[in-house]
Amino acid sequence: MKNLLSNPHLVLVTRIFIGLLFIFSSLDKIVDPSAFVRSVADYGLLPSWMPAIIATILPWVELLCGFGVLFGLFLRGTSLLLSAMLVVFTLAVMSALLRGLDISCGCFTQDPAAGHIGWMKVVENTSLFALTLFLYFSDTTKFTLIEYLQKSGNEQHHSPQAKTTINP
């Protein structure tokens, strides 16, 4: 397990997959927040004033986390947020299914004609949760923007030209 968590290639592939997935899923919600308000309200879990607030903030959390994970910026915070969100999403879908609601997910598209939720969604979300948790516990900064910035910072620091500009 330790090996997997520090395998830079595995972490990179997971980051690209999760990052692009959440960036993609946020776009439709950002473009049409009103439709997302209805999607959230359809779950029937929240008081009527809450879906509007969630629809205002959540798509941007997804977008920022998507970019964060993709570029390896704030990887701990973004992966933790995504894990927590996926737990909530999964519970919401399960509760809707148990109540027999026939609603569309509101996950990737806000088109009401899109496929409705089923137990596959729970499996899908649980798998994504496992991947975000994997990113949270991963301990490599290879192929991240942070690593790149640190590297270029070090190079500059050691180059004589940089030294002369800093201390003329």
Add this chain to the structure above:
Amino acid sequence: MIRLLQALREAGVLLLVAAALGFIHTAATEKGMFARPAPALAAQSAGLPAPAMVTRDQAQVYFDSGTAAFIDARHEFDYKLGHIRGAINIPLRMYETKKAALDTIPKSRLLVVYCDGAECNSSIELSVKLTKDGYTDVKIFFGGWSEWTSSNLPIDKSP
């Protein structure tokens, strides 16, 4: 433990930035929670006259006289928990599949559409759809379910 604290700090900052971006974007584009809920706006974009709003007292008069068909725009789950007596459930998002329930109602009949209350727009959007589909006398009871129940007016519950 240090990892968790660091993650929580980062997550907190991200949430704040996301909230700021979200509020600025929706306010600037007048979408979502900043969308103007006026029925006139929705009707205007559909090129139709705006459906009128009715108060609870007027809704009660229509109910007592039996002249109106009440349409519940809320989700089926909420409808089953309780609805205005005799109301027909047409959840906004399932309009196309559920509108067959109105087949027996003449297009000229008065329809009073409602949802949860002042904080939901489903009744407005549903009334626009109904008007588009040829119903000529559609009214919105904007106080909706919350006003109706707080006045202890007749309700039904589905099994």
